[in-house]
Amino acid sequence: MTYEETKMKIVEGGVKLFKNKGLKFTMDELANEIKMSKKTIYVMFRDKEALLYYMADYFFDDVQKEEEKILADESLDTVKKFRGILGALPDIYSNYDFTKVFRFKDKYKRVYDHVSERLESGWDITFQVLDQGIDEGVFRDIDHTVFKMAFTSAVERFLTSPELSENHIAYADALNELVDIMVFGVKK
Numbered sequence: 001m002t003y004e005e006t007k008m009k010i011v012e013g014g015v016k017l018f019k020n021k022g023l024k025f026t027m028d029e030l031a032n033e034i035k036m037s038k039k040t041i042y043v044m045f046r047d048k049e050a051l052l053y054y055m056a057d058y059f060f061d062d063v064q065k066e067e068e069k070i071l072a073d074e075s076l077d078t079v080k081k082f083r084g085i086l087g088a089l090p091d092i093y094s095n096y097d098f099t100k101v102f103r104f105k106d107k108y109k110r111v112y113d114h115v116s117e118r119l120e121s122g123w124d125i126t127f128q129v130l131d132q133g134i135d136e137g138v139f140r141d142i143d144h145t146v147f148k149m150a151f152t153s154a155v156e157r158f159l160t161s162p163e164l165s166e167n168h169i170a171y172a173d174a175l176n177e178l179v180d181i182m183v184f185g186v187k188k
Helices: 003-024 027-034 040-046 048-071 078-086 098-106 109-120 124-134 145-159 171-187
Strands: none
Touching: 003 040, 003 048, 048 078, 048 109, 048 124, 078 098, 078 124, 078 171, 098 145, 109 145, 124 145, 145 171
16 A cells, blocks of 8 residues: 555545544544554654644545536536535535534644634635626626625534534535525525
C-alpha cells in the first residue's frame, strides 16, 4: 500500500468512526477499524487533532468535487446548477450529524477554526453560476458578500445549535430547505 493509500485508509476509517461515535472515537478504535497499527497511524498523523484537521479538508474537498461535477453537467439549467452547488453534499455524508463537528470548539480549536475558514472560502463556483444567472436574467442582481454571509450564518447556526436535533430535523434536510429558500429568494 502506498503512502497516499495508507493515509486515505486512515482518513476514511476516521470518517466512519466520527459518523458513529463523534469525537469519542479513540485511536485504538481507529486502529482496530482499519486493521492497522497505531504506530502507522501516528506516522501519518501526529495526533487526533491532525487527523481531524485532515478529515475536514477531505470533506470540503469532496464537496468541491461534487460542485465541479454539477457545474460540468450540461443537462442542468443555471437555476438547477445553482441549487445543486449550494446544496452539494456527497451521498456518503447524507446521514451525517454535522452538529458533531462544532462540538469540539474548545478541545480542538484549531480544527474548529479551520472548518469555519473552509465554510467561508471556496465560493468561486457558486458566484460564477450566480453571475451567470444574473447575466441571463433568471436571478436579480444581489451582493455576493451579503448572500454568502446569509448562507454561511445559517449553516453555522445549523451546526452549532441543538435546534435541528431537538426538532428531529436531519442536517441534509435542513440544508435542502435552506437552499430552496436562498434560491427561490434570488429567482425572479
